[in-house]
Amino acid sequence: MFRNSLIVLLSSFLLQSCIPDDVAVLPYDRGDLNTVDLEMGERFDKMTFYSLKDAEIVQECSLTAFDFYLGDSIVRFNPSRLMRSAIARSASFDEVQDTLGLDFSYEQSDGFGEPALLADGEIRIIDMGYDEEGLHLEPYKIRLSKKDSDTYVLEYALLREGVSKESEVEAGSYFSIVEGEEIQLPKAEEYDLLFTRYNFYFEEEVTNYLVVGVLISDILNLEVNDVPFEEIDLTLVEERRSLLSAARDEIGYDWKDYDFDTGEYTLIPNKNFIIEDADGFVYKFRFTSYYNESGESGHPSFEFRLL
Template identity: 25%
Template sequence: MKKAIFPAAASAAILLSGCLKEELPVPARPRGDAVQCVASMGTDYGDQVWFDLGSHSVVAQNSKMDWDLAFECGADGWQVRLNHARLMRAHRTGQDAMDVPTDTTGYGNTWKVDLPDGRPDSLAFGDWRQEHPIFVVDMGYSVIGLPIGLRKVQVVDVTADAYQFRSSSINGANVQEFSVQKDPSRAYVHFSFNTGATVAIAPPLGSYDLVFTQYTEQFRPPDPYLAYLVTGTVNGFSEARVAELTGDFDSVSLEDTLSHPFSTDQDVIGYDWKDYSFESATYEVYADRIYIVQDREGYFYKLHFVDFYDAQGQRGSPTFEVMPL
């Protein structure tokens, strides 16, 4: 079971945020000889950082508030995803019309989130193509933990080139229709209700391997439903594969790619390469957790985390060593 970092309940979220802001800067830790990289997300974890292992560089960066929905771009693509960095979730209404009020009383713990593994059967919207259901979408939380609100969404069509969807207020007012064009150079295109249009978020495929971001995790049965935000690393649908092992970073070689299984799940690296110490009031990383990443072009890299703080001791800057194999 993974530990909750940001509970779904607004009160708990704000309380936790308040506690974390009291963390004190800590001294920088010693480094090894490998190439050291830093992905600075901000002390409030408000940014998403798109990183390329081959060039050891950040290729794009955006606020997690910049987008709401993501649409799969392949010619056969149909998957529609929520912004997992904001704890967004959805609930099927059972209604047939957008322009009528929706009562969310009784929804309780039956909301659905996009699970972090990124599999098609883990979507809050599910496979919407047959019934075109109307969903209430909880737009999640702002960077400071305030709820953004509810709206209704219905995806009505997808072709090889574009999506069509509708949205309205929770009371059925302000029904709008939108078209989202696919971009074959990207895995997903992103849409913002603030602008009513697509926004440039994900870089083209082949230009990045990992994304440093907050994302939504969820307890699995038999635990009660609880979705919460964690801070970590996902593949960002870069087509990378990842293997995880434990040991000495310097000893890991290309031969280890033969004895450790690779996964295309988006959250293999995830967030639990670190843990929060209440004794020291800081995050501590597990440097013996090694990740081998095979990128879209087939190259292998090994990496491990060495810190979660920048040179000034401020949190939110995952620091890691990376080497090609």
């Protein structure tokens, strides 16, 4: 009896000695409410990449700084220019000279649906859209394919020009076919919000139009309009986690409204957002103004807080 009790006691001691001591996990500093004022200009003639985690502007660029973002698994147009593409009718790159009878397609602003541009080796005509001044840019013809999982091969030329160029582009890069080079801009994991104008399809008008607002990077977001900003907390996040969406235009443009009679913008009341970044950090976010102290529009102000 004593021997059995001793064995049990020793076994218990050995088991406990194999279990490591608990390591205290320090609570993450949620910090104060962050308030940000951006200067985009009345024409919204630049793009601003913003990081919530770092609470700072990562980089800014002109609307014509790049033409394509060549991601690991998807290719996107510069969203600010109303670009579109069509598959050419000829299999010869040199023979493609016009756009007659072609069926052009736009990218969807939510990031879903059939991509307008694929790395499939097809020859495509690219309507390059519009620059900051509203001038229509010259069209290009391109052929895009994958050399391997990390490298794209891009052949391109002005539509009516016979001489083409070819570039190898690393996946995860921005590229300008006008300049013929990669452009150094934040990778998808380096920013959360892109303040820009972008193409949006209006179903009632059956037309694509440039709007001004926000597109997200590779993160999740959700609009919350039935709970005051101050009351949004982690409990609410957990209740609605299944509703979080990867739609790039969830924040979008319609947090503000334009009055054609007064020529002024007003914010939509109680339009809040929950945002979960790529690292799993969750924020609550809302806009507070679209004007600067001088009363000029195109200056979005917003606030956010880590939950």
